[in-house]
Amino acid sequence: MRVLLVEDDAILGDAVKAHVASLGHAVDWVTTLEDASVSLRAVTYSLMLLDLRLPDGSGLTLLRDMRGREDATPVIILTAHDQISDRIEGLNCGADDYLVKPFNLGELTARMGAVARRYARIPSTFLCLGELKVQPTERRILRKGEDIALSGREWAVLDTLLARRTAIVSKSQIEEALYAFGAEIESNTVEVYVSRLRKKLGREVIETLRGVGYRIKVDDVKAD
Amino acid sequence: MRVLLVEDDAILGDAVKAHVASLGHAVDWVTTLEDASVSLRAVTYSLMLLDLRLPDGSGLTLLRDMRGREDATPVIILTAHDQISDRIEGLNCGADDYLVKPFNLGELTARMGAVARRYARIPSTFLCLGELKVQPTERRILRKGEDIALSGREWAVLDTLLARRTAIVSKSQIEEALYAFGAEIESNTVEVYVSRLRKKLGREVIETLRGVGYRIKVDDVKAD
DNA sequence: CCTGACCTGACACGCACCTGAAAAGCTCCA
DNA sequence: TGGAGCTTTTCAGGTGCGTGTCAGGTCAGG
Numbered sequence: 401m402r403v404l405l406v407e408d409d410a411i412l413g414d415a416v417k418a419h420v421a422s423l424g425h426a427v428d429w430v431t432t433l434e435d436a437s438v439s440l441r442a443v444t445y446s447l448m449l450l451d452l453r454l455p456d457g458s459g460l461t462l463l464r465d466m467r468g469r470e471d472a473t474p475v476i477i478l479t480a481h482d483q484i485s486d487r488i489e490g491l492n493c494g495a496d497d498y499l500v501k502p503f504n505l506g507e508l509t510a511r512m513g514a515v516a517r518r519y520a521r522i523p524s525t526f527l528c529l530g531e532l533k534v535q536p537t538e539r540r541i542l543r544k545g546e547d548i549a550l551s552g553r554e555w556a557v558l559d560t561l562l563a564r565r566t567a568i569v570s571k572s573q574i575e576e577a578l579y580a581f582g583a584e585i586e587s588n589t590v591e592v593y594v595s596r597l598r599k600k601l602g603r604e605v606i607e608t609l610r611g612v613g614y615r616i617k618v619d620d621v622k623a624d
Numbered sequence: 625m626r627v628l629l630v631e632d633d634a635i636l637g638d639a640v641k642a643h644v645a646s647l648g649h650a651v652d653w654v655t656t657l658e659d660a661s662v663s664l665r666a667v668t669y670s671l672m673l674l675d676l677r678l679p680d681g682s683g684l685t686l687l688r689d690m691r692g693r694e695d696a697t698p699v700i701i702l703t704a705h706d707q708i709s710d711r712i713e714g715l716n717c718g719a720d721d722y723l724v725k726p727f728n729l730g731e732l733t734a735r736m737g738a739v740a741r742r743y744a745r746i747p748s749t750f751l752c753l754g755e756l757k758v759q760p761t762e763r764r765i766l767r768k769g770e771d772i773a774l775s776g777r778e779w780a781v782l783d784t785l786l787a788r789r790t791a792i793v794s795k796s797q798i799e800e801a802l803y804a805f806g807a808e809i810e811s812n813t814v815e816v817y818v819s820r821l822r823k824k825l826g827r828e829v830i831e832t833l834r835g836v837g838y839r840i841k842v843d844d845v846k847a848d
Numbered sequence: 849c850c851t852g853a854c855c856t857g858a859c860a861c862g863c864a865c866c867t868g869a870a871a872a873g874c875t876c877c878a
Numbered sequence: 879t880g881g882a883g884c885t886t887t888t889c890a891g892g893t894g895c896g897t898g899t900c901a902g903g904t905c906a907g908g
């Protein structure tokens with residue numbers, strides 16, 4: 401799927417772009433409304449991530465314009481805390497969902513999945529980890545039909561590991577995914593969450609690579 | 625369900641809006657054709673209540689325009705006694721039903737229900753939630769043959785959850801389904817209604833996902 | 849056997865959520 | 879018109895879960 405990211409904050413944009421790319425999607429990142437309009441005319445996107453407050457005007461104009469043109473591209477608004485009124489207006493203009501900054505990347509994954517599914521009727525995919533069936537977008541894990549509940553942070557860690565499948569993820573990468581916005585952490589939080597996940601999911605699911613990071617092994621990816 | 629009310633009579637509009645809201649539906653009330661067009665482009669409605677005689681032109685234009693655009697939104701025409709010819713033309717333009725002013729609100733309820741039911745894809749399907757049998761279109765819930773009564777808002781919340789089945793619905797999504805544009809709510813209304821539904825339907829029916837939203841578990845969908 | 853990296857049980861705090869009850873608003877009917 | 883009987887909304891107090899932190903234990907490698 402192809403995503404258009406409209407965001408002028410370089411740091412956030414970079415993080416989001418990297419994350420979305422790591423999910424296997426093509427990402428075009430633009431920082432102005434001007435460029436966004438050009439891109440929209442040139443390419444059909446599966447999803448747009450839109451920051452409303454841009455240096456060259458309000459993203460609402462763009463959104464209204466799109467909907468006026470019968471462009472039904474799913475849109476997720478990225479909004480700062482103090483711009484809640486914008487988001488209401490945004491939804492009224494035809495946006496599909498919104499995320500309040502700062503958000504964590506796992507939640508972005510979930511909302512993207514939800515919006516995409518709502519539109520495209522894409523059957524939800526699931527991953528097999530041994531006897532586990534994991535549906536990240538549904539926030540659901542089954543072991544032999546039995547539900548396993550994870551908390552928000554636990555999901556965020558698992559999402560990060562799953563996004564890289566079979567590749568090694570360093571502790572600092574996980575921290576960045578959890579606290580992307582400056583909220584530095586100075587304890588062994590990641591270790592704790594890995595431990596909690598292992599307790600719930602089984603000891604073998606997450607492998608430790610001393611001095612390097614962690615790795616998760618996905619057996620298979622299927623769709624219902 | 626979300627209703628668009630197009631009516632320039634302030635007193636009647638007020639009454640209708642209040643009544644429809646009391647049935648648990650979200651109502652957007654506009655008084656001009658201009659605004660109606662804007663709303664229709666921004667939002668998908670389950671039903672439109674349309675007064676044909678408006679200050680800025682005939683509602684028939686709007687109706688014809690909609691049907692020309694393949695917009696199949698159900699429409700009930702609200703017509704004054706001396707505009708019977710309008711109503712005939714309205715039906716020919718693709719309206720679904722009409723009400724002659726002054727009408728009583730009970731009749732409005734009935735006709736709205738009839739129209740909505742006519743449009744519901746599968747006639748009288750029901751959903752199984754544990755020991756519950758739920759018929760949303762009939763506004764009916766049975767537990768072992770025993771009727772359970774829900775109020776308007778309770779139905780609205782339940783409808784929203786059922787519409788997404790097994791998927792997660794955020795608190796704000798529920799609020800948006802319940803309240804019309806701008807009617808921001810600043811209390812824990814959604815929590816209260818979830819609590820009431822659990823009291824009536826059973827504690828396990830609605831699952832809480834902390835910081836994310838709610839989810840309902842539908843075992844099965846059947847038709848009588 | 850020592851060192852550093854990692855694991856994990858326990859705990860305190862805060863926040864999200866729950867819920868009973870009171871206040872406000874509605875509809876309907878006499 | 880007014881009041882009975884709902885439903886809806888608000889509020890406040892309580893509860894429990896999630897989170898981050900730490901300390902002591904375990905393990906691998908040199």
